[in-house]
Amino acid sequence: MIEIAGYVLIGIGLAFSAIGIYSVLFYRDFYARVVITSKVDTMGLITVLFGVMLVSGSWSVALKLLVLLVFDLMTGPLATTGIAHSAYQSGYRIKREFGHG
Amino acid sequence: MSLLVYAMVALTVLLIASLVRIIIGPTIWDRLLGMNLVTTKIVMAIAVLAVLMERSFLIDVAIVYSLLGFIASILIARFIEKKGQV
Amino acid sequence: MVEFLLLGSMLVLALLALYTGPLRIAVIYFSVFSLICSFLYLYYQAPDVAIAEAVMGSGLITLLYLTALKRYRVYSVCYTNTDFPTVSDREIIEGTRKGELVREIEDFCFARELEPQLVFTPQPVSEVLQSGRHDLIIHQTGDKITIIGNRENYVIDELEMLLVLRYQDLKVLVERYGGSSEYGDDYLPEED
Structure with missing residues (x-):
């Protein structure tokens, strides 16, 4: 029963990742893609890792996966923030701003 | 356990789809975004592989991977922002 | 199935890293190439080689090439x-x-x-x-x-x-x- 719930969670996570990759490929501008990468893809990672925890069925594997999850929750959005900050500082704009550019 | 094999195949297809953004991306930051996506997909694939092969030490390798991908993308982004001065 | 897809994408990435003009983009291609390469080492059940490849290819080599590119x-x-x-x-x-x-x-x-x-x-x-x-x-x-x-x-x-x-x-x-x-x-x- 728990195993079936794990498989369902993995399927939902893969669907999240597929939506994220679809939008990264077909969205029109750069900053929209940054938001998608930082939010939807992290959501897919969380769901897949919880599903793998349920499928594995042992406490030690689940704890290790929890450590991995915590690490990735810290580093993933930070990396996308760094990329977006780098693009903004280099003068990449998508909307016209008035006043000081 | 055979359902996890399909999950591996799906993750591989997603990884190759995110390689497309690395190849066509018009600016260098789009390519960095694609690299971030590939790192996430590989971490997921290692977690699935660890349960599929019943080898739990593979998850330690996944932690190393996520840290290395983070360091690489921050390093390249910082390098571009400072115009070559790291 | 998995390994053939990954080997094919590695071939494409290696050719792109060789023949791309702007060198910073080639560094990104090489970094992704070595990530996929070390995942394949894991797939072939050699985790020690995989860790070495990941640390060198994605961390050290990227740092080394970026330091070299400061000249440009x-x-x-x-x-x-x-x-x-x-x-x-x-x-x-x-x-x-x-x-x-x-x-x-x-x-x-x-x-x-x-x-x-x-x-x-x-x-x-x-x-x-x-x-x-x-x-x-x-x-x-x-x-x-x-x-x-x-x-x-x-x-x-x-x-x-x-x-x-x-x-x-x-x-x-x-x-x-x-x-x-x-x-x-x-x-x-x-x-x-």
Whole structure:
């Protein structure tokens, strides 16, 4: 029963990742893609890792996966923030701003 | 356990789809975004592989991977922002 | 299935890393290549080799190449288009014969050992000039392309010859500022 719930969670996570990759490929501008990468893809990672925890069925594997999850929750959005900050500082704009550019 | 094999195949297809953004991306930051996506997909694939092969030490390798991908993308982004001065 | 797909993508990435002109993009290709390579080592049940490959290929080699690339001069190119209030990549790329102009400028910079860095913005030209961040500004309205660069920048003369010869259906215009210009140092072109 728990195993079936794990498989369902993995399927939902893969669907999240597929939506994220679809939008990264077909969205029109750069900053929209940054938001998608930082939010939807992290959501897919969380769901897949919880599903793998349920499928594995042992406490030690689940704890290790929890450590991995915590690490990735810290580093993933930070990396996308760094990329977006780098693009903004280099003068990449998508909307016209008035006043000081 | 055979359902996890399909999950591996799906993750591989997603990884190759995110390689497309690395190849066509018009600016260098789009390519960095694609690299971030590939790192996430590989971490997921290692977690699935660890349960599929019943080898739990593979998850330690996944932690190393996520840290290395983070360091690489921050390093390249910082390098571009400072115009070559790291 | 999994390993054949990954081996094929590794082949593509290796060829791209070899034949890409701008070297910072080649570094990104190489980093992704070594990530996939170390995942395949894991797939073949060699985790020690995989950790070594990941640490070297994705961490150390990237740092080493970036330190080596500090020698290259970055040539920052800014592409402005005031036709649209917001800008998306597709409009820019289809504006200039499906990105041919952008790719040609990248190849041009690569032949002269400059590292091109392309930036898109919908800001008007005067504000881009005020920020003083870019070496070359390409401004497009409709079929008219204006290239604005510093007079002391020796590359711009060669670029003018190349573009005027190649793009005869578009109106290519080159403006220079700075140096011994009659306008003085703080010359700003007029908005249209």
